[in-house]
Amino acid sequence: MDSKTRRDFFKIAGTGIAGSALLGLNTPAIAKSKSIPFKIGMASYTFRKFNLEDTLAMTKRLAIKEIAFKSVHLPLDSTENEILSVLARVKTAGLDLYGGGVIYMKNENDVNQAFDYAKMAGMRIIIGVPEYDLLPLVEKKVKEYNITVAIHNHGPKDKRYPTPGSVYEKVKNLDKRIGLCMDIGHTMRAGVDPSDAAKKYRDRLYDIHVKDVTAATNEGQTIIIGRGIIDIPKFLRTLKKINYTGNASLEYENDANDPLPGAAESVGYLRGVLAVI
Numbered sequence: 001m002d003s004k005t006r007r008d009f010f011k012i013a014g015t016g017i018a019g020s021a022l023l024g025l026n027t028p029a030i031a032k033s034k035s036i037p038f039k040i041g042m043a044s045y046t047f048r049k050f051n052l053e054d055t056l057a058m059t060k061r062l063a064i065k066e067i068a069f070k071s072v073h074l075p076l077d078s079t080e081n082e083i084l085s086v087l088a089r090v091k092t093a094g095l096d097l098y099g100g101g102v103i104y105m106k107n108e109n110d111v112n113q114a115f116d117y118a119k120m121a122g123m124r125i126i127i128g129v130p131e132y133d134l135l136p137l138v139e140k141k142v143k144e145y146n147i148t149v150a151i152h153n154h155g156p157k158d159k160r161y162p163t164p165g166s167v168y169e170k171v172k173n174l175d176k177r178i179g180l181c182m183d184i185g186h187t188m189r190a191g192v193d194p195s196d197a198a199k200k201y202r203d204r205l206y207d208i209h210v211k212d213v214t215a216a217t218n219e220g221q222t223i224i225i226g227r228g229i230i231d232i233p234k235f236l237r238t239l240k241k242i243n244y245t246g247n248a249s250l251e252y253e254n255d256a257n258d259p260l261p262g263a264a265e266s267v268g269y270l271r272g273v274l275a276v277i
Contacts, residue, residue, distance in 0.1 A: 036274055038239055041066035041098065041249035043209055044073045046263055049256045052086065056093040058260050062267050066247050068099035068127060068207075076103065076117050083120045098247060099207065101127025101181070102152045105134055115141045127152055127181045127207055129160065132170065139174045148177045150207040155186030156218040163190045164197040168204055179204030183251070185211035188230050189220040195231065195238040202242045209251040210270065222253040225266035233273050240277060 042064045047055040052073050059067055067090070074086050090097045100123050103114045111134055118126050125148040130138050142149055151167045154160075161167045164182050171178045180201055184194035198205060212228030213220040225232060239248065248270075252263045 036240060037243050037245045039066050039247050040064055040210075040267065040270055040274075041068065041247035043068050043070070043101075043249045043251035045070040045102075046250060046252040046259055048072050049259075052089065056090065056095060058263070059095060060093055061260070062264060064250075064267065065095055066098050066249070067095050068101060068123075068125070068247070068249055069097060069121075070101070071103070074100065074117075074121065076113055078117070078120075080120050083117075087121065097121060097123060099123050099125035099127055099150075101125075101150075103128045105130035105138070107131075108134065108137060110134075111137050111141060115145050115147060118147050119145055124148060125150055125207055129154070132160070135170060135174065135178075139178060142175050142177045146177070148179070148206050150179055150181035152181040152209070153183055153186055153190075155183070155189045156191075158186070163187060163192050164201050164205075165192070168201045171204060176204075179206040181207035181209060183209040183211070184230060184235065185209070185213045185220075185222055185251075188213050188216050189218060191216050195235045198235070198238050198244065199242060202244070205242075205244060205246070207246050208239075208244075208248045210248050210266075211251055211253065212266075224252075224254070224262045224269075225250075226269035232269065233277065236270070236273050237277050 042059045044055050044067055047058055048070060055073055100118055103126055105111045105114060105128055111130065114126055114128060127150050129152055138149055151161055151171065153163055153167055156162055164180055164187055167180045182197060182205060187194045187197055212223050212225040212230050214223050214228055216229060250263060250266055252259055252266055255262050
């Protein structure tokens with residue numbers, strides 16, 4: 001089967017599964033497969049133009065149970081009572097709020113706020129971007145709170161953390177609970193194969209933002225998964241091979257005012273691939 005035929009096959013298979021999710025049907029054979037050690041999650045930035053209730057509802061329609069909130073859905077300055085109210089709504093929707101981010105940490109107050117916020121919300125991971133000089137404080141907080149920090153890379157124009165390797169070099173000698181949230185789109189735009197990066201930095205890979213892009217350059221644009229240039233089957237096989245046990249969360253950046261169709265096709269493509277690898 002040539003590359004184009006494989007891509008078309010996975011797209012058809014995945015779209016069918018996405019349709020099942022939107023119709024409210026279950027996909028237990030894939031969702032509960034013991035051979036796949038990781039879960040498909042949702043980065044709520046996908047639904048950044050929508051309120052909390054709509055975000056939870058659309059995530060549920062996609063048959064995704066793991067979600068990480070961007071602050072638009074749970075503000076960083078929320079009170080404990082406000083957080084408890086949101087958590088109750090998340091629980092009612094049958095979802096697991098596993099993390100928060102991307103959270104930018106530009107000063108000491110930002111670091112303290114991020115950890116207090118995550119602790120109150122019961123988050124297991126902070127997906128963040130701390131300034132270099134704050135890493136010692138981040139490490140101190142990780143030890144105190146026992147919350148993982150996954151630093152997010154943002155591609156060629158990011159002066160702090162453009163690639164997974166740039167994150168790894170800054171954290172490799174820090175507490176093991178400080179690692180990487182690899183954004184595979186930004187990684188590809190920086191000219192780095194996400195599969196190679198996953199293998200190389202597996203010991204610090206704690207979260208993944210899954211997307212596709214049109215080109216392996218700074219000019220590359222995000223696109224529905226399966227329509228771009230990232231070899232998604234290879235990447236998912238790599239995650240399986242390295243026994244990655246975190247979340248591979250969809251961060252669909254297109255169609256902000258109507259993201260559900262593209263998100264559904266993207267999730268369907270992922271599930272189609274996972275069904276056959």
